[in-house]
Amino acid sequence: MRNKLIAGNWKMQGSLAENSALLQSVSAGAAILPTVSMAVMVPFPYLAQAQSILTGSRCAWGAQDVSEEPSGAFTGEVSVAMLLDMVCLYTIVGHSERRARHAETDARVAAKARAAIEGSIIPIICVGETLAEREAGHTLAVVHRQLDAVLACLGVHRLAQAVLAYEPVWAIGTGRSATPEQAQEVHAALRLRISNADWVVGAGLQILYGGSVKPSNALELMGLPDVDGALVGGASLVADDFMAIGRAAATA
Numbered sequence: 001m002r003n004k005l006i007a008g009n010w011k012m013q014g015s016l017a018e019n020s021a022l023l024q025s026v027s028a029g030a031a032i033l034p035t036v037s038m039a040v041m042v043p044f045p046y047l048a049q050a051q052s053i054l055t056g057s058r059c060a061w062g063a064q065d066v067s068e069e070p071s072g073a074f075t076g077e078v079s080v081a082m083l084l085d086m087v088c089l090y091t092i093v094g095h096s097e098r099r100a101r102h103a104e105t106d107a108r109v110a111a112k113a114r115a116a117i118e119g120s121i122i123p124i125i126c127v128g129e130t131l132a133e134r135e136a137g138h139t140l141a142v143v144h145r146q147l148d149a150v151l152a153c154l155g156v157h158r159l160a161q162a163v164l165a166y167e168p169v170w171a172i173g174t175g176r177s178a179t180p181e182q183a184q185e186v187h188a189a190l191r192l193r194i195s196n197a198d199w200v201v202g203a204g205l206q207i208l209y210g211g212s213v214k215p216s217n218a219l220e221l222m223g224l225p226d227v228d229g230a231l232v233g234g235a236s237l238v239a240d241d242f243m244a245i246g247r248a249a250a251t252a
């Protein structure tokens with residue numbers, strides 16, 4: 001039985017003042033959801049604030065990206081060691097917004113995932129197709145290509161130390177989530193591909209769904225057999241909504 005993880009992705013949003021109330025509500029809310037893992041992925045400047053408010057709570061924190069390089073002349077980048085300094089448990093890698101805006105290739109995303117794992121940070125590795133790719137019937141080919149790059153770089157056994165997130169690009173921030181059938185089909189296909197390499201890793205891997213998850217659709221999505229939680233953008237900025245999604249995961 002896989003545990004469920006509800007991870008908030010704040011993206012480039014927040015301020016010291018706003019975050020304080022949100023983090024305190026999430027900390028209190030996570031305390032009454034002992035069966036669900038909760039986490040927030042905050043902008044780099046707020047990691048210290050997340051650490052200070054969430055230490056000792058049942059909510060973990062992490063980053064939204066990490067460099068694949070250990071240190072050096074990489075202006076603007078943040079290393080795994082720096083995330084460890086801030087006691088991050090997770091980092092997102094390969095979010096579609098980074099793939100699109102920063103031209104991150106499958107190979108680079110895989111290298112970031114490997115660097116995170118080698119530094120004992122759990123990468124939440126995002127895969128997902130665009131609307132054009134879905135409409136052309138290429139959904140599974142795209143997510144398999146993205147997953148295969150990770151498998152080639154990491155090997156299947158190290159993938160056991162990661163979390164996968166299926167995030168159809170057309171569902172992110174649009175209010176239009178994948179239907180339960182669409183989500184389950186892709187999650188099952190991803191799990192099967194991993195299971196074909198190693199059954200135990202495939203059976204145990206947490207695969208999150210992301211893309212317009214909200215209180216009104218969370219119960220249905222979290223109840224799907226191959227969905228092990230959610231990567232939540234917009235709704236993670238509203239404490240009541242984020243906790244409602246956590247409760248849905250606890251009851252699903």
Ligand code: PGA
Nearest residue numbers: 172173211212232233234
């Ligand atoms: P959304 O974002 O929940 O606002 O659609 C999800 C994500 O990008 O991780």
